[in-house]
Amino acid sequence: MIRIPLNDIVAKIKDKTGLSEPDILAKVDQKCAQLAGLVSKDGAAHIIANELGVKLIEHGGRQKIKDVFAGMRSVELVGKVTQIYEAKDFARADGTAGKVGSFTMGDETGTLRVVCWGDQTNVLRDLQLNAVALVSNAMVRDNNRGYKEIHLNDQSRVVVNPKGETVGDVKVQERPQATRKTVKELNEQDQNVEVVGTITDSFNPKFFEVCPQCNKSAKNSTCAQHGAVQPNYSCVFNVILDDGTENIRVVFFRNQMERLLSKSTDELMQYRTAPDTFEQVRSDLLGQMVKVVGKVNRNMFFDRLELVSQLVFPANVEEELARVA
Structure with missing residues (x-):
C-alpha cells in the first residue's frame, strides 16, 4: 500500500486546484465528520483529492524525489550524490553475514537516502560526491523516523554518470519554521x-x-x-x-x-x-x-x-x- 502523508496530499491539492491550505483542511474535516469517524484524515484527504480530480500518484516512468512515497515499487530516479556512507557488515540471528551501506542523492525537488543491501553495496565504491546516479527498479520505504528511503534489491540497478543525464542544483531540505x-x-x-x-x-x-x-x-x-x-x-x-x-x-x-x-x-x-x-x-x-x-x-x-x-x-x-x- 502506498502511503502519502497528509501534508503532501494537501500540498498537491493546493498546487493543482489553487485552493488554500485552510480551505483544504476544512474539507478534510468535513469529510471526516460526514463519514462519522470511519476514515482517517489521510483517507479523507485522498477522497477530497479524488473528488477534485487531483491525481496523487503518477505511475510509470521516471519520478522526481518529491513524488515518491512509501510503498511504491519499480521506481526510477536520477539525482546527484550528496553523501556516501561506507558499507558495514552485520550478523543475522542465524549466524549468516550481511552487509548494508547507503548514500544520499538529490534533485531540484529534494533529497533522500538510498539503502544498499548485500552485493548492491559494491556500487558505493564507484560513487563520488556530485556524481549523477540513475537508480532503477527500486522500492520506497519509510524508515523508523518516518522519512522515505529508496531500498535496492537484487533486481535494482545503479548507473553512475549515465550518458546524457544531468542534474541541476539540488534542493536543500530546510525544515519549515515551527x-x-x-x-x-x-x-x-x-x-x-x-x-x-x-x-x-x-x-x-x-x-x-x-x-x-x-x-x-x-x-x-x-x-x-x-x-x-x-x-x-x-x-x-x-x-x-x-x-x-x-x-x-x-x-x-x-x-x-x-x-x-x-x-x-x-x-x-x-x-x-x-x-x-x-x-x-x-x-x-x-x-x-x-x-x-x-x-x-x-x-x-x-x-x-x-x-x-x-x-x-x-x-x-x-x-x-x-x-x-
Missing part, C-alpha cells in the same frame, strides 16, 4: 510546533528491541521484514513539560533523548542494565527549561495529547523573557 504555541493551544493538527516550558517530572526510559538492518521494531528478536535477528536496542523517554498554561507529556526517542541529556548512544544503553543509575539524571532534569519542536499525537490508550520531540534545545531564558516583556 509555529510557537502554548501547551494550552496545542491540538492534534499541530505537525510542526514549538513549545517552551520547564521539566517538572520525568520517567524511567523504556528499552525495546530493534532490527540491526532496518532499525524497526524486532519484538521477541523477530523483525516483520527480516525475520529472526540478533536485535539491537533503542529507547524512549518521557517528561512532563509545563509552560504555565498547562502541562503535557513529551516523548523523546533515542536520538532526541541523546540531545536532551547530552549523552551518547552507548551511555544511554548502560541504563538498560543499570536502571538505578538513571535516578540522578531524572533529578538533574527537574526545573530545566527547554524548547521542543515536534508534532502532537493523541495517545489513544490514555486519551491524551502528547508532544513527540523532533528537535530539542536548552531554552534561552533572556530571549523568552523578552518575548513576554
Whole structure:
C-alpha cells in the first residue's frame, strides 16, 4: 500500500486546484465528520483529492524525489550524490553475514537516502560526491523516523554518470519554521510546533528491541521484514513539560533523548542494565527549561495529547523573557 502523508496530499491539492491550505483542511474535516469517524484524515484527504480530480500518484516512468512515497515499487530516479556512507557488515540471528551501506542523492525537488543491501553495496565504491546516479527498479520505504528511503534489491540497478543525464542544483531540505504555541493551544493538527516550558517530572526510559538492518521494531528478536535477528536496542523517554498554561507529556526517542541529556548512544544503553543509575539524571532534569519542536499525537490508550520531540534545545531564558516583556 502506498502511503502519502497528509501534508503532501494537501500540498498537491493546493498546487493543482489553487485552493488554500485552510480551505483544504476544512474539507478534510468535513469529510471526516460526514463519514462519522470511519476514515482517517489521510483517507479523507485522498477522497477530497479524488473528488477534485487531483491525481496523487503518477505511475510509470521516471519520478522526481518529491513524488515518491512509501510503498511504491519499480521506481526510477536520477539525482546527484550528496553523501556516501561506507558499507558495514552485520550478523543475522542465524549466524549468516550481511552487509548494508547507503548514500544520499538529490534533485531540484529534494533529497533522500538510498539503502544498499548485500552485493548492491559494491556500487558505493564507484560513487563520488556530485556524481549523477540513475537508480532503477527500486522500492520506497519509510524508515523508523518516518522519512522515505529508496531500498535496492537484487533486481535494482545503479548507473553512475549515465550518458546524457544531468542534474541541476539540488534542493536543500530546510525544515519549515515551527509555529510557537502554548501547551494550552496545542491540538492534534499541530505537525510542526514549538513549545517552551520547564521539566517538572520525568520517567524511567523504556528499552525495546530493534532490527540491526532496518532499525524497526524486532519484538521477541523477530523483525516483520527480516525475520529472526540478533536485535539491537533503542529507547524512549518521557517528561512532563509545563509552560504555565498547562502541562503535557513529551516523548523523546533515542536520538532526541541523546540531545536532551547530552549523552551518547552507548551511555544511554548502560541504563538498560543499570536502571538505578538513571535516578540522578531524572533529578538533574527537574526545573530545566527547554524548547521542543515536534508534532502532537493523541495517545489513544490514555486519551491524551502528547508532544513527540523532533528537535530539542536548552531554552534561552533572556530571549523568552523578552518575548513576554
